[in-house]
Amino acid sequence: MESENPGGLPPLAGRLLEGRRVIVTGGAGGIGRVTARLFADTGARVAVFDISPATAEFAASLGAGHRGVVVDVTSTLACQTAVDETVAEFGGLDALVTMAGLVHPGGVGDLTEEAFDETISMHLKGTFNMCRAALPAMRARGSGSIVCMSSIAGERGGGLRGGAHYAAAKAGILGLARAMARETAADGVRVNAVCPGAIHTGKRKIEDMNAMFASQIPMRRVGTAEEVARVFLFLASDLSTYMTGATIDVNGGMHIH
Numbered sequence: 001m002e003s004e005n006p007g008g009l010p011p012l013a014g015r016l017l018e019g020r021r022v023i024v025t026g027g028a029g030g031i032g033r034v035t036a037r038l039f040a041d042t043g044a045r046v047a048v049f050d051i052s053p054a055t056a057e058f059a060a061s062l063g064a065g066h067r068g069v070v071v072d073v074t075s076t077l078a079c080q081t082a083v084d085e086t087v088a089e090f091g092g093l094d095a096l097v098t099m100a101g102l103v104h105p106g107g108v109g110d111l112t113e114e115a116f117d118e119t120i121s122m123h124l125k126g127t128f129n130m131c132r133a134a135l136p137a138m139r140a141r142g143s144g145s146i147v148c149m150s151s152i153a154g155e156r157g158g159g160l161r162g163g164a165h166y167a168a169a170k171a172g173i174l175g176l177a178r179a180m181a182r183e184t185a186a187d188g189v190r191v192n193a194v195c196p197g198a199i200h201t202g203k204r205k206i207e208d209m210n211a212m213f214a215s216q217i218p219m220r221r222v223g224t225a226e227e228v229a230r231v232f233l234f235l236a237s238d239l240s241t242y243m244t245g246a247t248i249d250v251n252g253g254m255h256i257h
């Protein structure tokens with residue numbers, strides 16, 4: 001029988017991020033919003049980076065000491081400035097979560113050049129921009145955890161909501177995360193990636209699609225944002241100190257490989 005609260009936070013999570021300074025991109029909406037709140041609830045000081053004008057208001061709702069920064073992750077300069085200001089204010093950086101970006105549909109034959117560039121820029125370049133901006137602060141103190149949001153689309157070639165350009169961007173994030181993991185391990189920085197399947201984030205227009213996906217998922221339900229956020233919590237925390245370069249599936253068994 002399905003649990004009434006499959007995304008409920010188990011007591012085990014406690015204060016896993018006590019005193020940690022964390023940036024969450026895409027943190028004002030969807031899975032990022034739930035992750036930012038979970039991180040704050042487990043002791044982190046959170047900087048919410050998002051293009052949404054509601055970012056500051058959401059960050060303020062997390063409590064005192066958190067930051068809301070309106071930033072477009074496709075801009076290299078904006079990312080660098082926002083990270084530098086956050087590191088200066090927080091006095092360092094312990095973890096970075098990159099989630100910013102929207103899911104775009106579209107077949108390869110129909111995609112415009114603009115749609116392709118926009119999606120690659122938002123997901124792949126945005127992840128690169130943020131990681132590159134954050135790495136010096138982590139390397140300087142000899143530790144840090146970066147967790148990059150990929151997708152089941154990047155592993156199996158789309159097939160849910162995202163088109164070919166989205167699948168390519170998410171596959172690119174896996175390559176980027178693995179390469180960064182090799183490059184930064186000796187400096188004490190870990191880099192891992194998360195690949196969710198179909199996740200419910202409360203958007204009405206995708207509910208019908210989710211109902212369709214559910215019958216194809218071995219667990220017979222879509223996931224919750226909390227269930228994804230808890231994996232980010234695990235990877236950002238000291239529960240995963242010997243993990244780097246890993247790709248973690250959060251998909252109810254939809255893609256087993």
Ligand SMILES: NC(=O)c1ccc[n+]([C@@H]2O[C@H](COP(=O)([O-])OP(=O)(O)OC[C@H]3O[C@@H](n4cnc5c(N)ncnc54)[C@H](O)[C@@H]3O)[C@@H](O)[C@H]2O)c1
Nearest residue numbers: 026028029030031050051072073099100101151196198199
């Ligand atoms: N929801 C799913 O089923 C699912 C599955 C696999 C992967 N993902 C990935 O998870 C991440 C979050 O997805 P979601 O469903 O929560 O999406 P969402 O649309 O609810 O949230 C995305 C957030 O990113 C922000 N954003 C968009 N473009 C940005 C930019 N250029 N700069 C800064 N912020 C920007 C938005 O304002 C929004 O707050 C995405 O990377 C998505 O590809 C989602």
